[in-house]
Amino acid sequence: MALKALDIYKLLPKKNCKECGFPTCLTFAMKLASGKADPDACPYLDEATKELLKGATRPPIRRVKIGVGERSFAVGEEIVLFRHDKSFVHPPGILFQVSDRQTDEEIRAVASRVKDEVFPRVGELLRVNGIAIRNDSGSPDTFGKAIRVVEETAEFPEVLIATSPASLEAALAECGNYRPLLHAATAENHEAMCALAKRFGAPLVVRARGIDALRDLAGKCEAAGVRDLVLDPDPETSGEFLEAATAIRRMALARTAPELGYPVFLDATVPGREEATLSLGILKYASVMVTTPREPASLLPALTLRQNIYTDPQKPIQMTPGIYRVGNPGRGDPLLLTVNFSLTYFTVLGYLESSRIPCFLLLVDTEGFSVLTAVASGKLNENLIRDSLQRFGVEAETGHRTLVLPGYAAPLSGRVEEATGWKVLVGPRDAAEVPEFLEQAWRKDATGGSPGPASGP
Amino acid sequence: MAETGEWTGTIGRVILGATKDEGGTRSVRYCIGGSRDLPFLPGEDPCGRRPLIALEICDDPAFWPAVVKEHIGPLAGDPAAWAREAERSFGADLVRLHLTSTHRRQAPGLEVLGQTVEAVLAATTLPLIIEGSDDPALDSEVFRRCGEAGAGERLLLGTAEADRYRSIAAAALAYGHAVIAQSPIDINLAKQLNILLREIGVPADRIVIDPYTGALGYGFEYSYSVMERIRYAALKGDTDLAMPVLSAAPDSLTVKEVRDAAPSERQERALSWEFQAAFPSAIAGADIVCVRHPLSVKRLRDACRALVPGGNGTAARGGR
Numbered sequence: 001m002a003l004k005a006l007d008i009y010k011l012l013p014k015k016n017c018k019e020c021g022f023p024t025c026l027t028f029a030m031k032l033a034s035g036k037a038d039p040d041a042c043p044y045l046d047e048a049t050k051e052l053l054k055g056a057t058r059p060p061i062r063r064v065k066i067g068v069g070e071r072s073f074a075v076g077e078e079i080v081l082f083r084h085d086k087s088f089v090h091p092p093g094i095l096f097q098v099s100d101r102q103t104d105e106e107i108r109a110v111a112s113r114v115k116d117e118v119f120p121r122v123g124e125l126l127r128v129n130g131i132a133i134r135n136d137s138g139s140p141d142t143f144g145k146a147i148r149v150v151e152e153t154a155e156f157p158e159v160l161i162a163t164s165p166a167s168l169e170a171a172l173a174e175c176g177n178y179r180p181l182l183h184a185a186t187a188e189n190h191e192a193m194c195a196l197a198k199r200f201g202a203p204l205v206v207r208a209r210g211i212d213a214l215r216d217l218a219g220k221c222e223a224a225g226v227r228d229l230v231l232d233p234d235p236e237t238s239g240e241f242l243e244a245a246t247a248i249r250r251m252a253l254a255r256t257a258p259e260l261g262y263p264v265f266l267d268a269t270v271p272g273r274e275e276a277t278l279s280l281g282i283l284k285y286a287s288v289m290v291t292t293p294r295e296p297a298s299l300l301p302a303l304t305l306r307q308n309i310y311t312d313p314q315k316p317i318q319m320t321p322g323i324y325r326v327g328n329p330g331r332g333d334p335l336l337l338t339v340n341f342s343l344t345y346f347t348v349l350g351y352l353e354s355s356r357i358p359c360f361l362l363l364v365d366t367e368g369f370s371v372l373t374a375v376a377s378g379k380l381n382e383n384l385i386r387d388s389l390q391r392f393g394v395e396a397e398t399g400h401r402t403l404v405l406p407g408y409a410a411p412l413s414g415r416v417e418e419a420t421g422w423k424v425l426v427g428p429r430d431a432a433e434v435p436e437f438l439e440q441a442w443r444k445d446a447t448g449g450s451p452g453p454a455s456g457p
Numbered sequence: 458m459a460e461t462g463e464w465t466g467t468i469g470r471v472i473l474g475a476t477k478d479e480g481g482t483r484s485v486r487y488c489i490g491g492s493r494d495l496p497f498l499p500g501e502d503p504c505g506r507r508p509l510i511a512l513e514i515c516d517d518p519a520f521w522p523a524v525v526k527e528h529i530g531p532l533a534g535d536p537a538a539w540a541r542e543a544e545r546s547f548g549a550d551l552v553r554l555h556l557t558s559t560h561r562r563q564a565p566g567l568e569v570l571g572q573t574v575e576a577v578l579a580a581t582t583l584p585l586i587i588e589g590s591d592d593p594a595l596d597s598e599v600f601r602r603c604g605e606a607g608a609g610e611r612l613l614l615g616t617a618e619a620d621r622y623r624s625i626a627a628a629a630l631a632y633g634h635a636v637i638a639q640s641p642i643d644i645n646l647a648k649q650l651n652i653l654l655r656e657i658g659v660p661a662d663r664i665v666i667d668p669y670t671g672a673l674g675y676g677f678e679y680s681y682s683v684m685e686r687i688r689y690a691a692l693k694g695d696t697d698l699a700m701p702v703l704s705a706a707p708d709s710l711t712v713k714e715v716r717d718a719a720p721s722e723r724q725e726r727a728l729s730w731e732f733q734a735a736f737p738s739a740i741a742g743a744d745i746v747c748v749r750h751p752l753s754v755k756r757l758r759d760a761c762r763a764l765v766p767g768g769n770g771t772a773a774r775g776g777r
Contacts, residue, residue: 276760350713372641
């Protein structure tokens with residue numbers, strides 16, 4: 001269980017010597033309690049006290065780093081059961097699996113995809129994190145050779161999957177310096193696996209079916225001195241995974257079972273159910289997932305789900321308010337208004353671009369709220385629209401005073417006309433209907449009538 | 458899974474569809490809701506019923522996703538035949554009919570809408586969800602027509618919103634239907650609308666919450682979290698939120714990523730895009746998940762089935 005700052009203070013030397021870097025022992029105790037200092041910083045603590053403090057002050061779920069260099073990734077350090085309680089922290093690593101029974105060419109092809117395939121999406125680069133090599137042959141030599149083929153292609157995080165310590169040892173001879181994740185220590189082989197993990201400083205997956213068995217085995221690996229563990233509850237079904245992963249997350253956060261305070265591993269290579277298993281792992285607490293090399297058509301949606309779920313809910317992605325040009329609009333071309341929630345912008349932009357109608361898009365500052373929520377909360381109102389038209393000098397750009405509002409902002413249209421003196425057209429609710437709207441309504445209502453772009457000032 | 462005594466609430470139940478014995482003509486009736494724990498955890502729902510999968514169809518496919526129209530061909534122009542196939546070939550639990558023809562500037566006469574609803578009711582034996590107009594000026598008549606055409610069938614009528622819920626509520630009360638209560642991705646607004654509906658006489662067991670679902674990659678995470686929060690609040694005892702939830706991400710099949718996909722992989726991209734919002738919605742607690750691509754129905758069903766140990770994964774069909 002976690003200790004409070006005062007409980008920790010009682011264990012400290014109370015010398016206020018400042019050698020830990022903090023002004024007083026009490027300050028040091030408070031830093032320890034919040035996980036922001038290391039007990040090793042105090043030179044006067046005996047080993048037993050240090051161990052006690054490390055157990056009590058470590059984060060509820062340990063940070064584990066996999067791989068080295070640019071593509072390495074860290075998992076763990078999660079602090080909530082639901083993302084709405086704060087945020088999920090480290091997106092799960094997704095790794096493509098190869099077998100050491102495959103040919104060198106096949107392995108190389110997968111490794112090349114892991115190295116090069118990138119999907120740019122709303123300002124981020126989405127990609128898989130690494131490769132998992134499975135020792136299906138059972139032979140240490142063949143396993144080592146497969147690792148060599150991967151290593152020749154590039155340096156990215158690896159998971160080494162083997163039941164035999166001899167095979168893992170052969171693999172580690174090839175990549176032991178690169179912090180590969182070892183899979184897995186089981187009830188049968190954990191002593192040898194722990195020895196390997198310690199020798200190479202590599203993180204180790206602990207696999208046992210059922211929470212109690214997993215807890216017991218993780219405790220043994222901790223006692224053997226392995227610090228970076230990852231837990232594999234070895235589920236038979238998706239339902240079992242959901243139950244086990246939820247229990248692990250809950251007990252870890254409550255600190256009722258320190259042996260479960262590690263990230264969770266999920267083997268998603270379930271024939272026929274891989275897409276759903278990946279989805280479940282992303283939503284429900286997996287930190288390292290292995291999948292077969294999925295085709296881009298279904299890989300991108302999974303990576304997008306990961307991006308969505310690991311977005312900080314308290315920070316909507318925003319665009320800078322202002323006038324955006326689509327195509328090469330000139331005076332008289334349509335002016336559409338929308339909010340500065342980046343996803344709204346990218347959605348509308350996608351349809352406008354495909355319509356090939358040049359136009360102006362005015363993004364007003366709703367602090368990243370969508371149209372629907374900005375109207376509901378009153379953030380999007382006639383005053384904001386009036387001020388934005390002035391602030392961004394819109395009329396000088398468009399040469400007309402006709403504004404298209406999003407369909408969900410229809411209730412504002414009268415007040416906007418009054419406040420701005422501009423003519424307001426209400427567009428469709430659905431961005432998909434915007435091109436047709438521009439094709440028909442804009443031309444009919446705006447150019448036919450007055451004041452419209454063609455006949456306006 | 459819940460620690461002893463953690464949850465005090467239960468999700469209320471709503472009945473959809475009426476069989477012959479009950480004065481309707483449906484072959485099944487569904488009882489949704491009833492959960493007592495987080496979605497899909499053991500003990501949550503002993504029957505393993507969730508979610509129901511609704512296939513969405515429409516009476517005017519002008520703006521319907523191209524990938525669906527390519528897949529179903531001439532069905533797109535014939536809502537009755539489309540509904541029949543939803544039941545016979547595509548394996549849906551429910552049909553959700555969108556009266557998209559009312560979105561046109563020249564909406565068809567109300568006679569026609571009533572006939573469409575009647576034709577769809579005759580073509581399928583599944584319980585129906587009917588989505589009325591987009592236009593408040595038409596609401597009252599459209600809902601009255603739909604409600605009347607489906608009297609006694611326990612339809613689910615959509616969609617009530619904070620500024621337009623009276624006419625739909627009136628139609629639901631007059632003809633014995635349930636209503637979808639939609640709020641813009643906000644738990645407090647969802648609660649407020651439920652209270653408004655109750656104040657004008659709509660009982661809790663006739664309300665299904667639609668928290669509005671954004672497409673994957675376009676705000677889906679907000680909807681996912683609102684669904685999780687609604688379930689959590691309901692289990693903690695908030696009866697104003699203890700209704701079943703419906704999720705539909707209507708833009709899934711028309712996002713840029715689908716439109717711009719190479720023709721050879723467009724259908725798979727579309728299906729996967731729809732799946733990765735539909736399945737997470739089920740995990741977040743949705744009792745009804747709506748999809749538009751016929752092939753999504755089985756894909757989603759198989760995925761949900763794997764989550765229910767021992768359950769057969771299909772919806773409980775009280776009438777069979």
